[in-house]
Amino acid sequence: MTVMTRRDRTPPLGIALISLGFLTACPGTLVGEGELSADSPQSPGGGSTPGTPGTPGTPGTPSTPIDPALGSGEELWGEHCASCHGVFSSGSVLSSGDPNGDFRLDVSAALERRGDGLEAYIDTAMPLATPSACSGDCATLTGAYMRSKALPSTPLDCEGPEVAFGVRTFKLLTSQEYENSIQDLLGVSTSLARTVANNDGAWGGFDNMRGQTVSDTLLDTYMANAEQIAAQAVAAGRPFSCSGDAAACGQRFVDEFLMRAFRGPVSETQRTRYQALFTTYQDGLQVALEAALTAPEFLYRQEVGVDVATARAEGWYTNTSAPSVSAPSNGETITADQLPRTNQRVEGDVLAFTVNGGIDVRFQTAFTDPTTVEVEARGTNHDTRWPELSVGVNGRRIGVASVDSPDFRLYRFEITGETGTPSVRLEFNNDSGVAPFGPGQDANLYIRQVTLVTASTAPPPPAPNPTPSTGPLPLEGAPNDAFALSPYELASALSFMLTGSTPDNALLEAARQDQLTTREQIEAQVLRLIDSPRGRAHVGDFVTTWFGLEKVLDATRPDVPEFTPEVKEAMLREVQAHFEHVFYDETVPFRELYSADYTFLNRTLAEFYGVSGNFSATFTQTNVEGRGGPLASGAFMASNAHAERSAPILRAVHARQSALCHYIDPPNAPIAGEDIDAQRAAAQMKVVEREMTEGGLSSKDFYFLFTDGIDACAGCHEKIINPMFGMEDFDNVGRRRPAAGAGMVMETIRGVEVPVSLEGTLYGVASTSDPAVLTYSGTKDFSEKIAETDAVQACLIRKSFRFLTGLTFNDRDLDTGKQETLTTEQRKAYGCVAAELQNVLTQSGESPKAVFVALATENLLRLRR
Numbered sequence: 001m002t003v004m005t006r007r008d009r010t011p012p013l014g015i016a017l018i019s020l021g022f023l024t025a026c027p028g029t030l031v032g033e034g035e036l037s038a039d040s041p042q043s044p045g046g047g048s049t050p051g052t053p054g055t056p057g058t059p060g061t062p063s064t065p066i067d068p069a070l071g072s073g074e075e076l077w078g079e080h081c082a083s084c085h086g087v088f089s090s091g092s093v094l095s096s097g098d099p100n101g102d103f104r105l106d107v108s109a110a111l112e113r114r115g116d117g118l119e120a121y122i123d124t125a126m127p128l129a130t131p132s133a134c135s136g137d138c139a140t141l142t143g144a145y146m147r148s149k150a151l152p153s154t155p156l157d158c159e160g161p162e163v164a165f166g167v168r169t170f171k172l173l174t175s176q177e178y179e180n181s182i183q184d185l186l187g188v189s190t191s192l193a194r195t196v197a198n199n200d201g202a203w204g205g206f207d208n209m210r211g212q213t214v215s216d217t218l219l220d221t222y223m224a225n226a227e228q229i230a231a232q233a234v235a236a237g238r239p240f241s242c243s244g245d246a247a248a249c250g251q252r253f254v255d256e257f258l259m260r261a262f263r264g265p266v267s268e269t270q271r272t273r274y275q276a277l278f279t280t281y282q283d284g285l286q287v288a289l290e291a292a293l294t295a296p297e298f299l300y301r302q303e304v305g306v307d308v309a310t311a312r313a314e315g316w317y318t319n320t321s322a323p324s325v326s327a328p329s330n331g332e333t334i335t336a337d338q339l340p341r342t343n344q345r346v347e348g349d350v351l352a353f354t355v356n357g358g359i360d361v362r363f364q365t366a367f368t369d370p371t372t373v374e375v376e377a378r379g380t381n382h383d384t385r386w387p388e389l390s391v392g393v394n395g396r397r398i399g400v401a402s403v404d405s406p407d408f409r410l411y412r413f414e415i416t417g418e419t420g421t422p423s424v425r426l427e428f429n430n431d432s433g434v435a436p437f438g439p440g441q442d443a444n445l446y447i448r449q450v451t452l453v454t455a456s457t458a459p460p461p462p463a464p465n466p467t468p469s470t471g472p473l474p475l476e477g478a479p480n481d482a483f484a485l486s487p488y489e490l491a492s493a494l495s496f497m498l499t500g501s502t503p504d505n506a507l508l509e510a511a512r513q514d515q516l517t518t519r520e521q522i523e524a525q526v527l528r529l530i531d532s533p534r535g536r537a538h539v540g541d542f543v544t545t546w547f548g549l550e551k552v553l554d555a556t557r558p559d560v561p562e563f564t565p566e567v568k569e570a571m572l573r574e575v576q577a578h579f580e581h582v583f584y585d586e587t588v589p590f591r592e593l594y595s596a597d598y599t600f601l602n603r604t605l606a607e608f609y610g611v612s613g614n615f616s617a618t619f620t621q622t623n624v625e626g627r628g629g630p631l632a633s634g635a636f637m638a639s640n641a642h643a644e645r646s647a648p649i650l651r652a653v654h655a656r657q658s659a660l661c662h663y664i665d666p667p668n669a670p671i672a673g674e675d676i677d678a679q680r681a682a683a684q685m686k687v688v689e690r691e692m693t694e695g696g697l698s699s700k701d702f703y704f705l706f707t708d709g710i711d712a713c714a715g716c717h718e719k720i721i722n723p724m725f726g727m728e729d730f731d732n733v734g735r736r737r738p739a740a741g742a743g744m745v746m747e748t749i750r751g752v753e754v755p756v757s758l759e760g761t762l763y764g765v766a767s768t769s770d771p772a773v774l775t776y777s778g779t780k781d782f783s784e785k786i787a788e789t790d791a792v793q794a795c796l797i798r799k800s801f802r803f804l805t806g807l808t809f810n811d812r813d814l815d816t817g818k819q820e821t822l823t824t825e826q827r828k829a830y831g832c833v834a835a836e837l838q839n840v841l842t843q844s845g846e847s848p849k850a851v852f853v854a855l856a857t858e859n860l861l862r863l864r865r
Helices: 012-018 067-081 107-125 139-147 177-188 216-235 247-259 268-280 283-291 308-314 485-498 503-512 519-531 533-546 549-554 566-582 604-609 634-639 648-659 674-695 697-708 711-719 779-787 791-803 823-843 848-856
Strands: 169-172 300-303 332-335 345-347 350-353 357-362 369-381 389-395 398-403 411-416 425-429 445-453 596-603 619-622 744-749 752-757 759-763 773-777
Touching: 012 398, 012 848, 107 139, 139 398, 169 648, 177 216, 177 247, 177 268, 177 533, 247 268, 247 283, 247 308, 247 503, 268 566, 300 485, 308 674, 308 791, 332 648, 350 519, 389 619, 398 411, 398 533, 425 445, 425 485, 425 779, 445 485, 485 503, 485 533, 485 791, 485 848, 519 848, 533 791, 549 634, 566 596, 566 604, 596 604, 604 634, 634 648, 634 773, 648 779, 648 791, 674 697, 697 752, 759 779, 779 791, 791 823, 791 848
Parallel strands: none
Antiparallel strands: 169 300, 332 445, 345 350, 350 445, 357 425, 369 411, 369 445, 389 398, 389 425, 596 619, 744 752, 759 773
């Protein structure tokens, strides 16, 4: 396959991937054209999929051998239950649901809720449409089959050598990753990612494009984007200005841009094809950019690796030395434009050695004994051949270095036995010169500057290197049937995991030097990435998506003109700033995200909230009564509201799901039986009668009556939703309502003021079936009380695990729309990782940052199955 652009129509990306050999490391084909063997779309680690009639996994057909006494129970499940609830894969407590992934049944939750009354409930209420269809022995046998699917409630045994393995996968970049990567690679800010945003997929509520393919239509969008982005970049001189020698531009493009865009080494075939664009097209740089931005190596995150035996043979992850630091030292420096030239030429800020040869450099500074010469240089390779740099003094060779990096590094040569101002010789010794390669296309040497460091100008010695890890190397003990990411794949996974963008040069250099081996080496990179501007923005994205706050940007309130786009953006930033405060200040415990009596405001938001003070465009920590944390924020309250009213049901559901990670069964109304329409009509009549009598209803009373007496709603409204109607102290644009006496606020509905009680009850803290009860009055009181529970910490672990890895360790967090399952091995291994993260959270004084660091250094990122 040749490198192609829009002007010669790239083939569909799935074909491009296979033609380029992109999938050769992982047997199988793209999801959508078959099953990617290690990563089917329905499962993070395999698992069964509903099949065709007469095959395992088909409703009504036993999928695995079970106790004969329960056989009829499984058959009855298939006859009466599977059409809605789906089937159970091996070892899973969560059924597959209907073809849309709805109505999945969590057996553990059902047993917690029903207990000994499970069979009686089935006898009287199931199946919903025809409850009498499964009574008596049918209910007894079906209940016994369900109980056989429950996992034993035994504590995890995390002692032993078990290793947690991640999942081999290809992931199409999300629209945010796409936009971030373009900006970081080219310095081009663009909103073009929005043209692909509707194709974003999600696993467990967080954007994740695992298993997504590219249609012809979407490929056309990518290509149109690439044309605009490339034109804009070239006009701005990005990634560099290219004029004159087309071949030299092509080599520089491959060495400087393409390796980073493709997140790893460029093959000789790719090098040849991309360089050919510069000699084929007059606007070769723009054409090459268009091709790169539509290439699968850019659009897909590859996390596949090779089998462990091959990884060992490649020598991966064997370097335990601490990362070297290449920083210029003090002393006399001569830059490229000041260096003498023989057959070299100055290209921008570098002196290019394209053929063998050398130069003699003389410094004004007198030598001491010893003296160090530092050369800042980079190289380009021809196959495996890199340029050799030699340094000599007075005809004596001091040393030779292989300049085997396309990025600038410092090469240091110590000189002893010399004083005065001798001549220093710099030479390029091994020009490849192999046809058809020549000047500008083969192995070349580029020097940016040369520095002389004497004893009098040398900086103080650096601090000692971190103590190398004393534990086993990462691949020691890993089974041969596992897979290990290459160092470059690991660098890419870390970068997207922690910054939502492509890896920078420093991370790729660490991969090249095999300095992503020990936990200490990885942790140093993790901390650097988390603390970067891109990392900080990614942390803000985490809390935004976690609580579903981005919905505020699309909220419309025609009757509130001051609810402007600027206000909505500020509402998002309010919560992000609060979470970043808790995340980055490790003296602030996580519980303060909920219990704090302060929030973060700028002038725009302070004016909208009616908070007096001297504010600017910068968000500052501000004490505000009744606010503090994501639940008591304008973004959460406006997101969970309607155009004319607040939405107490949405607030209750999303507070449980977001802050406490409770799983709430979907409404049963679509299959609720023949009486559903009559029940709805009766509920609506209650609303009309009360409004006629009282002149207006609060949102709390309105929605209570609107769902009262509907059998399909009763299960949730009895103890899960309606008793939580205590967060009505905020209106539908997130402003606090005025007080109306003890435990009351005043809501205005169509110009009518209606008092609203803020008393609420949370039935179940650890889960919806937990017997614990928590009473509260208003949102802030609710936030402060849940802050003292273990549930909010456990929820942080669950959300962090999903956000960073794309996986889950908890059956109840399995994605209902993706037919996701856990194997027994994954359930134990991931559960033990989560237990360790809980220990980290506790021992760190409740630091979310410590949790991120601990998870990012786990082997499940490097090792896959």
